[in-house]
Amino acid sequence: MTVRRAVERVAALLRNRRLDAELESEILAHLELAQRDALARGLSPAEARRAARLSFGGIEQMKEEHRERRSLPWMETLWRDFSYGVAAVRRAPGFSALVVGVLALGIGANVGMFSVVDAVLLKPLPFAAPDRLTGVWEAPRPGIVNATSAPDFLDWQRLATVFSALSAEQSVSADLVGSNEPVRLSGKEVTAGYFQVFTARTLLGRTFTPGDAQPGAAPVIVLSHAAWQNYFGGDPGILSRRPILDGAPHQVIGVLAPGAFDRDETRFWKPLVFTPDQLATRDIHWLTVYGRLRPGVTLAQAREQMAAIHAAMTEGAAKEDREASIAIEPLARLLVGDGLQRSVTVAFGAVTLVLLIACANVANLLLAKGATRRRELAVRAALGAGRGRLVRQLFTESLVLCLLGGLAGVAVAALLLRVAKPVLADSIPFTAAVALDFPVLAFAGAAALGVALLAGTLPAMRMAFGNLAQGLNGSARGSSGAHSRMRRAIVVGEVALSLILVSGALLLLRSLLKLQALDTGIRTSQVITMSLDLPVGAYPTPQQAALFYQTAASRVQAAPGVAQVGMTTTLPLRWISNGEAMMVPGVEKLVRVRFKRVDPGYFKTLGIPVLAGRGITAADVEGSTRVLVINQALAARLADVAGYRNPVGKKVRVSCPGYVEKRVFLPEMEIAGVIRSERVASPGYPDPPVVYAPLAQVPSPQIKLLVRTMTEPGAVMPAIRQAIREVDSGLPLGDIATMDQVRDGTLSGATRPAWLIGVFAALSVLLAAIGLYGVVAHLVTQQRREIGIRMALGARGADVLSRVLRHALGTVAVGLALGLAGAFALTRVMKNLLFEVSPLDPLALALACAAMTLIGLFAGLVPASRAARVDPATTLRDEG
């Protein structure tokens, strides 16, 4: 048969009815013509009709042949099976709804999770030739990467030939004053190469040229599509507008096309202009650098060239500088770190287990259903239906169910993604677009087919190849043959899989509880935080900023409902990115410290105790003795390197960052006190040595305000807002969050997979419980006759009950043993997700086993006690 004919035949299948009708009319016309000719030959009308019929031949035979010729018989059979399947599904709506529901949960969880896996791990980054994108860093020591300085970046840009474009950026934020409340926008200052590296297209206007970054050039910005829509209402005339950013008008020169950048928090870009100060020092590391490799250049070649450049640049420099190098990492790796990859993979593994459990349930349900259909199948087999035909029909029925389940699963997945959207946005890089797109839908289809194969094949074979004669022979029932062995095997598998999930969830829960109980060294309840960024235009000098802090603090302190107010440059529980060096007299090596600026209220607001000396006071202002407070970790370090038993009163030099200028100064400072360490990073990191300098002596335009309130923090917010407005009416409050939220944010890196797996575990326990109950109950029901006989022979109800339960628990026990083996095998995977909990934590494993045993017990108890209560005579008569 030619291909063309095959295609035609398939097409014919779809218009069968019309073709039949056409043939019918053709036959009629034929007969009419034949009759007319016969009449012309002189025959009577009756004779003519008969002659026409005769010469035409067998009409029905011909039609059949015609039909057969024009279509594919196996397709027709398939179609018929399929309609039988649909009919069977509709005949048993309760059963079908149960199967489809179970599948919808299993497939839905998988499809939802797969869309995340696809977005985060599988899809290429949403930039042109994404494998060419790299991050370029200074690596002072192996394994540690650092931002870079302006002169270093310019050297790289001048010397490196492996990149077709190289860009440097720093994150900034600016107050946008428009018609509404002033808003704080996140943005980036970028060099001209930025949009070449990321190949962002503009919808309107242009991106930067080197001319935009010339000193004295008019200030310009590029807006993200989202910013254009949200803050400027998608104004088509935006390019002629000059919105006020931080007090100065900026010309909008371009709007990006919609895309990945809209999911980022960056709303605008402005040219990065280096000041003479910034160009003068290589000691301030503040630029994040990205590069686009030239086509054909490998990562290894790029690393080699950068190493050579670094060697040339540091020739004759200090030994410490020469030991450093330059690190190049693919952007995809930078965006999706090990932690995220691990979480996503484990979560996907968990949903796969859920799906397998759902499969087991469906297989079970189909088997149970099959048991009730044995008579029907036996009759059909007796009437001559082939085994293959029966298998095919049964399989098609499960296929119909699975496809329905897949469809419902996609709906469930859409719902899940909608609910999880805010959490997802926080957890995955902005480059990842989670959507129910074609690959995800294809996955859903594949999952549905996979389930049909996995769950449908065995029951179909089992039913069609089992001893069908038995189905007719009504008395052969209730025996525990191969049929029930298979169902028992399914239960064992189901229990094993559920145990792995449940114990995994319990382990993560334990880990979560440990984290919750973690002593962060600060009081977080009823503390609200917000950021205040002083526009440098309005506050050009550090003195003005210092005055603002003082006024604002006293105003907020006086506001009703405020218990204590504090200010700092870095929120507690957040990593202090500002690293500085401390020179201790008599010690050759620099002591590396984290540097934080706080006001007199900071320690009080957070309840951080002063262990020795004093905290920062209102007297520590510009002009008085420069002081600093150190944490325990630094005190210990100083005791170690300098032998200071009591550091209070000792004088050291610390490099301090400038107010706005990228420049450090190295004043002598006196250690005024030691405080108990507060946690500054996620658990797992040791406390770093921290220096607290008085905000009034080392001011910064970007600060965080911390307010401890007397009542619920939200209720006090309006008063705080009012107080700040009284000091500076144009200053917006950004990043408002309670300290508890900040704390959760810091700890969530380790806790996020926990609730996710918790949900899946709950789901799997539910599915496992349904499955276990269904199977055990069915087995017991099948033994009713046996139970009846035993009871008739004098067995007591309790004996029957214990026998059934022993049997059920035996099955569960085998499953538990297998599941424990699986949990042991997965220790390595779990280890990295757990905080201070062993992957083989006995409590978690024991609890999981106990839960599964209880379910098994319950599943056996209900039907067994029902069977034991029934009058044996009834059961026997029923079955006979």
Place this chain on the structure above:
Amino acid sequence: MSKQQNEVPYGTLDLLILKTLETLGTLHGYAIARRIEQVSGDDMQLSQGSVYPALIRLQQEGWIATDWGISETNRKVKFYSLTEAGRKQLPIEVAKWEKATALVARFLEASS
């Protein structure tokens, strides 16, 4: 509709239809059947209905095309005509047929 000892040999009908359409152009099913009957005279008995399954096959191969038209009895019927592909196919089918009959003839001669 019983004895039809001289049924059209299998596969021959396709060739006869193609040849008929080549000679006479566009025809409806009845005309095709009649034409074949007339040409073959009394040598062959054709169930006229059997042209229809043959026609659908040729149509699926793309060798003939159909068009709706009005019969002499004023009824809507399908008219069949040879397509370009069919015109090209005809000599191939003829060659095939000749080869087959030659083979059978040789075989019979050799055996007798």
